[in-house]
Amino acid sequence: VVRPDRCAGAALDWIEMATVETPPTWYEHASRALARAGYRRGAARDRVLALLDAQQCARTAVEIEDELRQRGPRSRPVSRASIYRILDELASLGLVTRIETGSGHAHYEAARGRSGHHHHLVCDHCGALTPFTDSQLERTIHQLAKRVPLDVSDHEIILHGACSNCAH
Amino acid sequence: VVRPDRCAGAALDWIEMATVETPPTWYEHASRALARAGYRRGAARDRVLALLDAQQCARTAVEIEDELRQRGPRSRPVSRASIYRILDELASLGLVTRIETGSGHAHYEAARGRSGHHHHLVCDHCGALTPFTDSQLERTIHQLAKRVPLDVSDHEIILHGACSNCAH
DNA sequence: TTCCGTGCAAATCTTTTGCACGGTC
DNA sequence: GACCGTGCAAAAGATTTGCACGGAA
Numbered sequence: 001v002v003r004p005d006r007c008a009g010a011a012l013d014w015i016e017m018a019t020v021e022t023p024p025t026w027y028e029h030a031s032r033a034l035a036r037a038g039y040r041r042g043a044a045r046d047r048v049l050a051l052l053d054a055q056q057c058a059r060t061a062v063e064i065e066d067e068l069r070q071r072g073p074r075s076r077p078v079s080r081a082s083i084y085r086i087l088d089e090l091a092s093l094g095l096v097t098r099i100e101t102g103s104g105h106a107h108y109e110a111a112r113g114r115s116g117h118h119h120h121l122v123c124d125h126c127g128a129l130t131p132f133t134d135s136q137l138e139r140t141i142h143q144l145a146k147r148v149p150l151d152v153s154d155h156e157i158i159l160h161g162a163c164s165n166c167a168h
Numbered sequence: 169v170v171r172p173d174r175c176a177g178a179a180l181d182w183i184e185m186a187t188v189e190t191p192p193t194w195y196e197h198a199s200r201a202l203a204r205a206g207y208r209r210g211a212a213r214d215r216v217l218a219l220l221d222a223q224q225c226a227r228t229a230v231e232i233e234d235e236l237r238q239r240g241p242r243s244r245p246v247s248r249a250s251i252y253r254i255l256d257e258l259a260s261l262g263l264v265t266r267i268e269t270g271s272g273h274a275h276y277e278a279a280r281g282r283s284g285h286h287h288h289l290v291c292d293h294c295g296a297l298t299p300f301t302d303s304q305l306e307r308t309i310h311q312l313a314k315r316v317p318l319d320v321s322d323h324e325i326i327l328h329g330a331c332s333n334c335a336h
Numbered sequence: 337t338t339c340c341g342t343g344c345a346a347a348t349c350t351t352t353t354g355c356a357c358g359g360t361c
Numbered sequence: 362g363a364c365c366g367t368g369c370a371a372a373a374g375a376t377t378t379g380c381a382c383g384g385a386a
Contacts, residue, residue: 039366042359043366076367077368078367081370098270130317132316134312137309149331158324159313159323160320160323160324161318162321211384212341250342250343252375256377
């Protein structure tokens with residue numbers, strides 16, 4: 001069975017890339033933000049945070065569940081319901097970004113702040129999801145945001161097409 | 169009950185807008201394209217085409233069903249399954265664009281070619297969906313498309329934020 | 337007449353909700 | 362000890378599929 005929506009490998013070394021985050025881990029940052037927002041600590045949330053922090057790109061809720069189930073003890077798996085609840089909390093605090101690729105499954109990834117800001121390339125054939133950044137694009141969006149009748153808080157850009165493998 | 173994902177009215181007269189399409193209707197264009205692709209004519213598809221052609225912005229499958237049910241005869245309603253099937257066909261032929269706003273429902277709208285190309289503003293508070301165009305943005309995307317490892321066929325840009333009404 | 341397009345109902349699949357238990361504060 | 366976080370099971374929605382009929386070619 002073909003597994004769609006896989007994260008494409010590091011294929012973008014020749015494009016401008018975001019600077020890699022240093023110390024204050026996203027995991028730590030997120031943990032603090034959650035505590036500040038009044039959330040208690042919980043095992044499931046902690047594992048989801050750790051997993052997201054280790055990812056290089058967006059994952060669906062089901063993928064997160066599978067990966068946690070592989071690594072963790074079978075006796076106490078993280079339930080899917082918790083994963084959705086946690087992702088919702090994180091998204092509402094702006095700690096994770098939700099991405100819709102048009103495949104019907106939402107993808108989530110750690111929001112690492114300005115230095116981690118990026119967008120995605122989606123291969124409509126195999127579902128590969130590849131991150132990219134482009135400062136010219138960001139400048140254009142920044143200018144545009146001033147002219148639209150919306151108090152812009154965020155933006156999402158997806159380029160659809162055929163990836164190198166699928167474009168035969 | 170608040171009805172989310174409604175199309176915001178014509179609120180963008182002061183922003184650069186796309187030129188209005190003249191004669192060869194999208195309905196006609198799409199009908200021809202379907203015939204060329206070997207599809208037979210069918211009542212449900214015809215009604216969906218007509219409805220989409222009359223819309224000013226994206227609609228969900230359920231909204232389309234409701235509107236068709238209101239207008240058409242109760243005796244022979246267009247079934248939701250047909251609507252999904254038809255939207256899929258149209259999307260695969262590039263005749264309609266599928267838009268995911270993050271609300272969990274896919275939106276569809278007539279793809280009117282270059283002159284109808286546009287993007288969307290999404291109010292994360294009330295769900296209002298507003299179309300906009302920006303030629304500078306298109307130029308930037310066009311340039312960018314040359315630099316990424318993807319044979320770009322399309323792009324999707326969504327600005328999230330608070331609309332004029334919701335930003336109190 | 338052949339075969340496609342459609343409606344209907346049931347099946348899938350993702351995401352959400354209700355509830356009870358166990359851990360955090 | 363009070364309450365939140367979590368797992369489990371069931372519910373809710375959106376979308377898809379199986380099947381039989383009726384219309385298009």
